[in-house]
Amino acid sequence: MILPDPLDRIPPRLALTHQPIVRVALRPGDRPLVANGDRVEPGQPIIERLRHAQVGEHGLHGHAMPAPGTTFAEGASVAGSGRRALRFDGAGEVVCTLPGGRVRAVVSRHLATVESPVAGTVTALDATALSLRADGTGIVAAIAVGEPACGPLVVAVEGPSAELRAQRIDVRHAGSILVAGSRVDVESLTRARAMGVRGVIVGGVIGTDVHALRASTERQEASVHASPPFALVVLDGYGKRPIPPDAWESLTEAAGQTVGIATTPAMVLLPPDAVASRTDGSRVRVVSGPFLGRTGRVLEMIGLRRLSGGVYQESARVALDPLAPPGANDVVELPIADLERHG
């Protein structure tokens, strides 16, 4: 008989990634401000981005063709020199030269900068994206909306299951990243952005609120003046969902330090000394159903069980931690698909 690890069929939470690679996509007209191999610090401008980019065309008038991808500053010559030099009305990037001898470029007179969300090294830079290897650790998230952002971390709720109310956000939080508990609504998000908060970390979110935030982000991009970056990162999924315990521990430990939010992939970026794995590897968290968010320990695997709905699922007997210690453990039978190993 081969004895399996009783927990090995319970999916692990893919929570922490050491020195993760994060990516910032480059749009047409974007000008990288760093080079491959450069060190970057949190908040350092890494990309100059065109706002309200438009497509312009100019005749070459016999000048040499500029190479596609050539970036130019406002007023700078794209081809030729002197009074007859080819200049566009703004900064931008040459897209192509058309057969009739016209140069097509993406241009804008409004520029913004994209800041690095993390301390790290530029590992790849091409026409499509800029990749950074972060120095620290990343907490993998389910969803991220907005732009990469960074700031000092403020734990704004009492526990991972608490909710952040809009009235608790004020100007003291300007420039920071807030840990907002199990759910945040659109009112709190709007207020946070208005107060200059750079990001919100939360366990769950209602889909319509994400929808509203995306629409708000588009409106911000369409406005004349650039606003500071703002990001929402959701660690566990849609609905009200407590922050997973390992993530909560890491976040509370990193309170006061500068952390970042990456959107590709969705991730919270912690400084190298902020993460400590205190769990013993045998504990589980309930990720669905009436015990959502509760943690505990698997007592035994009990094989296939016929559950509500006539569904057969591999199940386990789990001793759930008391809701308010000290107290008795609740022992329940749960499908292992609704559990997650952590630690």
Place this chain on the structure above:
Amino acid sequence: MTSGATPSFTIDVGSASIAAALIAPLDGRRRLLASAAAPVAVGAEALLRHLVNRVSAADADTLPHPAAWPDWPRVECRTVPPPRVALAGVSQRALEPLEREFTREGWRVTASVTADRAQAYDAALAIRDPELDLLVVGAPDGTARDAIAQLLAVVGAVASQRPGLPVVLSGGGATAVPGVAPDRTLRGHGPADTVAVSRQAIPGRLAGREAFVRSVASLAQILDLRVEGVDVGHEAATRLMASPDGVLRRIVLADGALVPSAALEDQRLLDAIARWSPLPDDAYVVRDRLRNLRIAPWRDATSDGARLRLAAARAALERLQDAWGDDGRDHAGGVQWPFTDRHGHVPTTAPDLLVASGGAFAAPPGPAVALALVDTLRRPGAVVLAHDHARVLGPIGMLTDEDERRRFLAEIVDAALLPLGSAIVAPGLRAARRGTVRVTVHGVTTTLPLTAGAVQVVDLPPGVSATVELESPDSLFVGARARRVSFEVTGGLGGLLVDTREIPLRLPDRAERRRAYLDAWQRPLWTNAEP
């Protein structure tokens, strides 16, 4: 590799879940001994060890050397997210055939752009997408030279900045893309040829889905039946019709996924899925549960979660049916089928056997899966329904030797295909009229009323055959029109479904009324499933 002498494993690694089966020789032939599935993060080794342990615990003599399991042969099939392609052409109209063909062959078309100045930004953005796998430039014969020159200048300039991106030139209107090295440029002629050539640029990316197609074709051959296969997974869906002569038609659809990735941002898509849900929850709650089904599809699989999962599966099958191109309607007395087999025969009724596979059907109970198939892939006539519960069809399709594949399938087919039951779809009975259903099993006849616009469940256990006779005052449409018709059917977990509802099924627009209909149709199958 898969000789009958030693036990072996089949492993189907999907985008969200992994399924494995243990197959071992018993009494001179291979038998499917155990199977299991888990989230893909669990990994194959834990699953295989579990299977060996389960079989050893049940009968210690079945596997003589269980400790040697890591060395046993494995047949593995892997499906990955659909490859992404951007299309560029002289006009949107010219790109439509290409877009249609790529969409039907399992690609995700991320953009269809032209060289117009108005689209220049979008074109550059699309070609610079870091996730893009392929750029196709449509330049068909007969296109104006100026238009092609402009297109090539625009596309070539952007593509030249992506040295690793393969480019396919479709049509004879151009010979090269300026700025793109010839060694990364492929040539295709018509849309179908372009798609075939494009596969060379992404070797192996569609192999898992093609394996399922090969397996179902082999199944049709060994059973000598017309077999329809449908596989709905986390990232795409596959559907095909095969006869003993080979594959008649197939489609692989990225949007056929259980909950497509676009649904995270597209509320209309979520609402289209929620239309199939009988649950009375608020719309925003259902949407969030569906989004969670996309993010972590293995969770929340019991109780209401199972019903919601099957609602998503129904919506996926509906999208697959829409893309298939046959609405199943009665056109001038006969269903218009867009294909024939190589003998010119036009299949006018349901296939003989419909096999469902994929993670979408893994958790819900068999009878409920049977109804989901009947609700969406509606054809007049009788069909036997089966479930590839161990997900062996994909891995077996990876066997390149046709004879070996058929032998393998023939030996395990009885255990690999879980009988869900049979369905007779016979619309045509007018409202408030009644007919008769006579079910004869072992010479004993049971008579039941045949009601219009309903689905009736007749208890018919797995392995039991029956003769079913329908008699109606109105002509029933079962491929041909008749007032009296009989079928030979076999039983299954869901028994026999006698369905007189229309084709295609139309659901009421009003939410309460729609949910009431769905609940009435589904309740008999779910009630039996309660523990």
